[in-house]
Amino acid sequence: MAWGAITGLRWLVLLAAPAALAAADAVVPPVQASGVFINMRGDVLTARHAVTDCRTVYVVKNTRVVVASVLALSNAADLAVLQTSLKPLLAATLSEQGAPAGHSIAVFSEAYALLQALPERGRVLANALTVPGHPGELQMVSGSRPGASGSAVLDEGGLLLGLVAERVAAGSGGGVAAMQPGAPRAGMATQVRAVPVEEIRQFLQQVDVPYTQSRRAQIGTLQSPASRASTLAVGILCG
Amino acid sequence: MQRYEGKRRALRWLLGLLAGLGMAAELSAQTPGRAAQGVPQHWISYGEMVSNQFAQWLSDAQQEGVMELHTWLQDRVLKEGKPPLPPLVARVWISPQGMVERVELPSLGEARVDTRLRLLLSSSPLPEPPPADMRQPLVLQLSLDFPLPAGQ
Numbered sequence: 001m002a003w004g005a006i007t008g009l010r011w012l013v014l015l016a017a018p019a020a021l022a023a024a025d026a027v028v029p030p031v032q033a034s035g036v037f038i039n040m041r042g043d044v045l046t047a048r049h050a051v052t053d054c055r056t057v058y059v060v061k062n063t064r065v066v067v068a069s070v071l072a073l074s075n076a077a078d079l080a081v082l083q084t085s086l087k088p089l090l091a092a093t094l095s096e097q098g099a100p101a102g103h104s105i106a107v108f109s110e111a112y113a114l115l116q117a118l119p120e121r122g123r124v125l126a127n128a129l130t131v132p133g134h135p136g137e138l139q140m141v142s143g144s145r146p147g148a149s150g151s152a153v154l155d156e157g158g159l160l161l162g163l164v165a166e167r168v169a170a171g172s173g174g175g176v177a178a179m180q181p182g183a184p185r186a187g188m189a190t191q192v193r194a195v196p197v198e199e200i201r202q203f204l205q206q207v208d209v210p211y212t213q214s215r216r217a218q219i220g221t222l223q224s225p226a227s228r229a230s231t232l233a234v235g236i237l238c239g
Numbered sequence: 240m241q242r243y244e245g246k247r248r249a250l251r252w253l254l255g256l257l258a259g260l261g262m263a264a265e266l267s268a269q270t271p272g273r274a275a276q277g278v279p280q281h282w283i284s285y286g287e288m289v290s291n292q293f294a295q296w297l298s299d300a301q302q303e304g305v306m307e308l309h310t311w312l313q314d315r316v317l318k319e320g321k322p323p324l325p326p327l328v329a330r331v332w333i334s335p336q337g338m339v340e341r342v343e344l345p346s347l348g349e350a351r352v353d354t355r356l357r358l359l360l361s362s363s364p365l366p367e368p369p370p371a372d373m374r375q376p377l378v379l380q381l382s383l384d385f386p387l388p389a390g391q
Contacts, residue, residue, distance in 0.1 A: 089291040089366060090284065122337065122368045158284075216280040220370035223281065227367040231288060 029060050031235030034112040034151035036163070037088035039210045044082040045092070045200065046150035047165055048073050050236050051080050059084045060112070060235035072207035077199045078165040081209050084234075092152055092232050094213035095159035098197045099138055104129045107140060108154045108225035109164055109194070111147035112235040115226065124226035125156065131191065138162040138196040141189050150236060151229075153194050157217025158228040162194030282373045289331065289365060290379055296359055297383075304355045311352050312383055324383050330376035331360070337368040343376070 033050030037043070044059055051057050051070055059068045059082060068082040099105060106126035110118065118124065128142030138153065138161060153162040169191040204211050219228050299305055315321050330343040339361035346353050369375070 087291070087295065089288045089295070093284075158281075214280070218281055218284045220279070220281040220372055223370045224367070231366045 031060050031113050031237050033147060033149040033236040035234045035236050036152040036232045037091045039091045040088060042084045042086045042088060043209055044084055044234055045163060046080050046082060046236055048078045048080040050149050054238035056239035057082060058237035058239055060237060061086050074203045077195045077203060079195055079203050090231050092160040093218050094201055094211055095161050095197050096213050096215045099130050099161045101132060101135055103132050107161060108229055109151050111145055111151055112233045113147050115230050115233055118226060121226045121230055122224045124224055138194040140192050142192050144190055144192045152232055154225040154229050158219035158225055160197055162196045163200060164192055164194045166193050168193045281370050285370055286377055289377060292365055293360055304359055308355055327381040329379045329381045332376050333369045335368055337365040
């Protein structure tokens with residue numbers, strides 16, 4: 001796959017050859033943030049700022065909305081784990097290696113609500129590029145929009161590289177804004193900071209939340225990370 | 240209505256999980272662990288997703304026909320005194336669009352129930368299209384069982 005041929009964000013959404021699933025017709029409740037199943041018991045990893053100061057946290061998956069309890073909050077990173085009664089179809093697999101620091105790679109990350117409505121989701125291979133030169137961090141240039149906080153960053157093999165935390169620069173630059181509804185919308189590509197998988201792993205170990213990790217791709221060549229992201233994703237409602 | 244609610248409560252324990260995953264050409268249903276060796280990880284991951292989706296469809300009381308199937312399974316054991324069904328090996332063909340195109344199952348002994356089960360497994364699209372390189376059919380072990388009341 002010729003990722004090297006990508007020269008601009010206009011070409012970031014790459015379409016695979018045959019497979020296509022129509023976007024779900026289901027109405028998505030107005031979620032404010034996103035999350036990802038982190039294990040098969042239904043725990044959800046999300047951004048800490050998406051669930052702090054909520055009287056009640058609701059987690060949305062397809063047509064189901066359940067009340068979640070906060071299982072753990074990170075002091076060091078913008079991370080939280082929610083306990084839910086949902087039964088995931090799959091849970092995210094953490095990348096053992098993380099994103100390469102020296103060069104850019106194509107990745108996929110999208111807000112839950114937008115992901116559910118994404119046309120021809122099964123054909124989307126990537127919608128963002130990592131930005132090299134930020135050791136210990138995961139930054140990417142993407143079209144991420146409000147509601148993306150807590151969404152998974154998946155590599156082309158469907159492995160979890162990070163969790164979207166905040167927008168650090170929009171358009172011509174400037175400002176740091178949490179990526180929640182109400183935050184200013186970028187009219188063009190946005191630089192986004194995600195919590196890297198190394199910090200996620202450390203946090204999950206500290207709070208004793210089970211997870212799986214691997215170096216092996218969880219999806220095949222030309223299989224869509226967007227579809228996998230949709231399977232893994234949940235919406236977060238702060239009540 | 241009350242009777243229906245009673246049945247809905249019963250659903251929670253009626254259906255066991257689907258278990259066992261394999262790719263037809265390489266698998267024997269009796270040895271899923273050994274069969275999984277050498278199977279690409281992304282096939283396994285996709286198969287797990289399909290298996291869990293089937294389990295959700297077969298446990299969803301809102302799905303038309305689920306109640307009928309559950310009642311049949313329950314009556315078969317509790318009223319007719321038959322033994323629980325052994326695990327069934329299902330062979331599943333999935334289109335590039337993620338639709339279940341064909342399901343082969345051994346007969347449960349009643350054509351109406353066979354048809355209902357096949358319909359339940361093939362009426363909705365799967366959340367993801369299959370890997371293009373994945374061999375089909377996908378072979379899944381299907382366990383349709385429930386815990387017997389105490390003393391039975």
